[in-house]
Amino acid sequence: MKKMKKLKKFNFENLKNLKIKIKMNKRGWILLFVALFCVVTVSTVLIVGAIRNSKAKQAASGQTDISPTSAPTQAPVSPTAAPEVTITPTPVPSKTAEDFIFPKEGVRPIAVMIDNETNKVLPQGGIGTAQIVYEMLVEYGDTRYMALFWENLPDLIGPVRSSRHYFLDYAMEYDAIYTHIGWSDYAYRDLDLFQIDNIDGVMGVADGVFWDLTKDKSNYHDSYTSPERLNSFLAKAEYPMETEQALPFVWNTEDKDLDSTESGKEVFIKYSTSSSSGFYYDSSEKHYKRTRLGEFQIDRNTNETILVKNIIILYVENKAIPMDKYGRQELFTTGSGKGYFITNGLCEEITWEKSSRTAQTKYRNKDGEEIALNPGQTWIQIVPPAAAVRIR
16 A cells, blocks of 8 residues: 555656647648648548438438339330230142042052151151052051152152062052162062062162262161152163053042941051051041141141041051061951041941952952042051051
């Protein structure tokens, strides 16, 4: 305590004797003036800013909704509603009897094997123009077409594929010049056995008859031919273009309905899970629109749906060829069987009969009369007895 008292006394006395001496020269006064000016300026700026913020807050406190400055008053404008549009396909011109090119007696048709395996083939070319098209099973549940042309080859025909021997049984009915790229062993044998005039893209003599639409070497679904290439080959091959073979069908010169009450407006054929065909009747145009796997089938040449007039369904026995590593089929094209003839929205049961592989198939109605086709394209569907067929 004594020390504290002593210390306080000491401090007090020292303060009493403290003297502050400030010496100011001219330079010092200038520095002091500048410092004071800066302090005053900063203070003024801070005070003015505070006043402005206060006013802004007061103005804002009286508002509950802050909106941008309104545009000049005008009637409310609603977006123009898009008119309701019904999308319909481009109308397909009706094909009349006058448009149809009738097969001619004494003229050999060109028969072309057309690929139908996977969607890589789409759209196929020529199957909307050919007067007659056959569809039959090949291996693995797929089908293939054989299109017959009498003096009406379109610009693009294909994709062209290889031969199967049972197609030859129907090509010979017309004495057709048979066009293909390659063959099965059985077809190769039969082409020679029956001395069938053919154009084979595998053989060097047919070099230039076919070309590929793509540059993909692994794509075997893109080989096409054309009238110019086929005619050029035929001129060199010197195949006769006339035949003594009679046509296996007769055609009505005018459209006629069947003497039947059975409806045939919708036809569906399921060969397998990978192959199905359909025909849907347009009563106003009196033809069928063809479908493939549930979609309307388009021809590459016209970009239009394939229109069909006559549909023939034949039930033909088939089985896999024993020991064939590719699962190729045998179709028993000879003998007799049942089927249907469908045209103009009507259907009638028929029978078929073929005495040999080279003989023509006879198609007869319930009265034993041979059927007559209406003017227009005909599809002949060769189906296994177990195939799912619906006609209604």
